[in-house]
Each structure stands twice: as structure tokens, then as C-alpha cells.
Amino acid sequence: MTTTELTPNSSTPSASASTPAPVTDVPAVVDETARLLTEHYVFPDVAEQLAALLRRRLAEGAYDVESAEELGGLVTADLQSVNGDLHLYLKYHPEQVPQGQGEAAEAAMRRDFDASLGGVPRVQLLEGGTALLELAPFLFPLPWSAEPLSAALTLVARADALILDLRGNRGGDPDTVAFVCSYLLDERTHLNTMYARVGDRYDQSWSLPHVPGARFGSTKPVHVLTGPRTFSAAEELAYDLQQLGRATVVGESTRGGAHPREGWTVHPNLEAAIPVGRSINPVSETNWEGTGVLPDVPCPAPDALDRALALIRG
Structure with a gap:
């Protein structure tokens, strides 16, 4: 389980000058993100709300875009619109990331490890x-x-x-x-x-x-x-x-x-980050989420x- 934050839809200077990766099957990306939400998000009731919101917005044409970067930004705004969970987002990676749970975050972090x-x-x-x-x-x-x-x-x-x-x-x-x-x-x-x-x-x-x-x-x-x-x-x-x-x-x-997240690759350049738990401090019996x-x-x-x-x- 990781609490890693990788700022949603940011890119390196070299990547920002290149053409954003295309997304050809928006419904598949949105549906998979909604499925992962309902299966894994730490607050099941909020997960149902968010999954319904994503599917409604998809039907309304809100995600009719051609670039994966733009889709990531639009979906992230909707994901964070209900309870403001900053660990919940659809992150765009300028470079293609490996398939599987957690692979995108690990690939991005390895690039920073030696440099720091x-x-x-x-x-x-x-x-x-x-x-x-x-x-x-x-x-x-x-x-x-x-x-x-x-x-x-x-x-x-x-x-x-x-x-x-x-x-x-x-x-x-x-x-x-x-x-x-x-x-x-x-x-x-x-x-x-x-x-x-x-x-x-x-x-x-x-x-x-x-x-x-x-x-x-x-x-x-x-x-x-x-x-x-x-x-x-x-x-x-x-x-x-x-x-x-x-x-x-x-x-x-x-x-x-304060909600640790896991990440799933839902497109070669998009990672769905979904909080799977919440922290409880033994002294305060709460955490720092939101505050x-x-x-x-x-x-x-x-x-x-x-x-x-x-x-x-x-």
C-alpha cells in the first residue's frame, strides 16, 4: 500500500513540448475507472456516487476529447468534486507506463530516486x-x-x-x-x-x-x-x-x-489513483484529511x- 502523491496531469519540461498521447476509447477508460472505484475506494457510498457521476458525464459528452492528458484533467475534476479527496485522480503520464496495479507510480518514482x-x-x-x-x-x-x-x-x-x-x-x-x-x-x-x-x-x-x-x-x-x-x-x-x-x-x-492510494493503469498513458484506506492516529484517533x-x-x-x-x- 502506498500513499504516494504524483501531481495529477503534470509533465516534465521535455514532455510538455511533445504532442499529448491520443485516447481512442474514452468509454473504456471511464468505465474501467468507475469499476475500480466501486471495487476499491475506501468509502463505498462515495464510490457509488462517483461511478454514477462519471458515467453520467460520459453520456453527456463531457469527455469527448482526443488527448489522454485532457481526459485525465476532466475526469480528475469530477473525481474530486464530491469529497475533495486529493489522492483520487486520473493521472496523465507523458511516457507510456507498464500495465498492472502500482506499476505507473513505481515507474515514475524510479526516475526521481537517483536524481534526489x-x-x-x-x-x-x-x-x-x-x-x-x-x-x-x-x-x-x-x-x-x-x-x-x-x-x-x-x-x-x-x-x-x-x-x-x-x-x-x-x-x-x-x-x-x-x-x-x-x-x-x-x-x-x-x-x-x-x-x-x-x-x-x-x-x-x-x-x-x-x-x-x-x-x-x-x-x-x-x-x-x-x-x-x-x-x-x-x-x-x-x-x-x-x-x-x-x-x-x-x-x-x-x-x-490521509487516504493511501493504489494505482491502476487504465490506458497506456493514464493511471487511475484510488484511495484504498484511511489513516487513524492512535493519539488523536483521527487524521489530517482535508485539514x-x-x-x-x-x-x-x-x-x-x-x-x-x-x-x-x-
């Missing part, structure tokens, strides 16, 4: 023994990211204070959230519970009893920087630490997506680093 040094683009020692650790653009799947994250977190373990910059992080893997939290906690701790519609089950997420390398630990100050781009699994990381009283969140409210993670110290996101440093200095 495994999701750790910045590790820096700042004034007064404070370490800055930027995690972006995603919290990549743990099998990929454990090595770079362990190296970075072990390095900052020697610092007197830690600033965790999530302002540019758009989501990722819940297992990676637990992995990062494990370096900031001394005891095994319940972080989150995920309700999954399929199987009607509740899966708990806990910090790890052992980690590779050295822990930063639970006693030194941690500040988490957030902004309007912080989304999904990055929000969970900020929220988990905030609700545990382990970190002070500094910056702006986050985007507000975002509210900062403890509000300030404009570009000023959050300076504000956090001022708080650490006292």
Missing part, C-alpha cells in the same frame, strides 16, 4: 550544532531508500538538534515513515493505524526496535518544516511526530491527504527554516 540521492538531497550542519535533513521529493519505498536514509540519519545522530525539512515532500511509503521515526524514538512506539477496505482490516504501524546505524534518540529537539506542498506520507511523518509530542511543526498547513497538518508555529513556508533556528536558539 535516494530522497535525501540535503544534509547539512548548521550553526550551534543543529543538523538540517531535507527529505524530498518523496519518501521512496523502503527497500530502495533504507540505505541512503540510514546513512543520513546516522550522520545527524551526532547533532544537538535536528531540523527535518518536508516542505518539498509529496508523499511515499508508510514503511519509510516508520523507518525515519524509529531514529527519533528510543522505545518501540505505535505510530499509526491504517484501515483497509479490502478485507475490512486494521494494520498498525510501529517504530522499529532496532535500526541500522545510530539513533538521534528521543531527548534532543526536533523541528519539522512543512508547507502547502507537503502531502500524504510526508504529512503522516509530521503528524505522527507532532501527536507524540516528539517534534515541533513549523511552517504552513499541509495539503491534507492538513496544522503547524505548532505558523509562518510562511519560505521562512520556516529561519524560524526553527530561532526557536532552537531560544
Whole structure:
């Protein structure tokens, strides 16, 4: 299960200059998206409403377009019109994506992994023994990211204070959230519970009893920087630490997506992203869906680093 956010219908600069991929069988794409909704969306009643909406809009001719990119935008607007779920969309990929569940998201994420040094683009020692650790653009799947994250977190373990910059992080893997939290906690701790519609089950997420390398630990100050781009699994990381009283969140409210999604390829260039669960925090007994993670110290996101440093200095 992944909470990855890939901004709907965005494209790379090179792709934006090319001709958008055509879509020749719009009814098949819409019908398959509606079917997946009714089978998998975490809120079955909303799924029925949305499936009916898509089919009605199809019959009205609202989707009479020739490009897959335009279709993705139109369908996404309708999918998000009922309850504003930002994890629910029909994403256009400029490059063709593999068939199957989750393949499109994985293919897109692999292109970002190496370019961001495994999701750790910045590790820096700042004034007064404070370490800055930027995690972006995603919290990549743990099998990929454990090595770079362990190296970075072990390095900052020697610092007197830690600033965790999530302002540019758009989501990722819940297992990676637990992995990062494990370096900031001394005891095994319940972080989150995920309700999954399929199987009607509740899966708990806990910090790890052992980690590779050295822990930063639970006693030194941690500040988490957030902004309007912080989304999904990055929000969970900020929220988990905030609700545990382990970190002070500094910056702006986050985007507000607490429903983990899966993706299905419904066209060579289109991926239907459908939330299949919802997060339940063990402390608040709710989540950040719709509201975002509210900062403890509000300030404009570009000023959050300076504000956090001022708080650490006292």
C-alpha cells in the first residue's frame, strides 16, 4: 500500500513540448475507472456516487476529447468534486507506463530516486550544532531508500538538534515513515493505524526496535518544516511526530491527504489513483484529511527554516 502523491496531469519540461498521447476509447477508460472505484475506494457510498457521476458525464459528452492528458484533467475534476479527496485522480503520464496495479507510480518514482540521492538531497550542519535533513521529493519505498536514509540519519545522530525539512515532500511509503521515526524514538512506539477496505482490516504501524546505524534518540529537539506542498506520507511523518509530542511543526498547513492510494493503469498513458484506506492516529484517533497538518508555529513556508533556528536558539 502506498500513499504516494504524483501531481495529477503534470509533465516534465521535455514532455510538455511533445504532442499529448491520443485516447481512442474514452468509454473504456471511464468505465474501467468507475469499476475500480466501486471495487476499491475506501468509502463505498462515495464510490457509488462517483461511478454514477462519471458515467453520467460520459453520456453527456463531457469527455469527448482526443488527448489522454485532457481526459485525465476532466475526469480528475469530477473525481474530486464530491469529497475533495486529493489522492483520487486520473493521472496523465507523458511516457507510456507498464500495465498492472502500482506499476505507473513505481515507474515514475524510479526516475526521481537517483536524481534526489535516494530522497535525501540535503544534509547539512548548521550553526550551534543543529543538523538540517531535507527529505524530498518523496519518501521512496523502503527497500530502495533504507540505505541512503540510514546513512543520513546516522550522520545527524551526532547533532544537538535536528531540523527535518518536508516542505518539498509529496508523499511515499508508510514503511519509510516508520523507518525515519524509529531514529527519533528510543522505545518501540505505535505510530499509526491504517484501515483497509479490502478485507475490512486494521494494520498498525510501529517504530522499529532496532535500526541500522545510530539513533538521534528521543531527548534532543526536533523541528519539522512543512508547507502547502507537503502531502500524504510526508504529512503522516509530521503528524505522527507532532501527536507524540516528539517534534515541533513549523511552517504552513499541509495539503491534507490521509487516504493511501493504489494505482491502476487504465490506458497506456493514464493511471487511475484510488484511495484504498484511511489513516487513524492512535493519539488523536483521527487524521489530517482535508485539514492538513496544522503547524505548532505558523509562518510562511519560505521562512520556516529561519524560524526553527530561532526557536532552537531560544
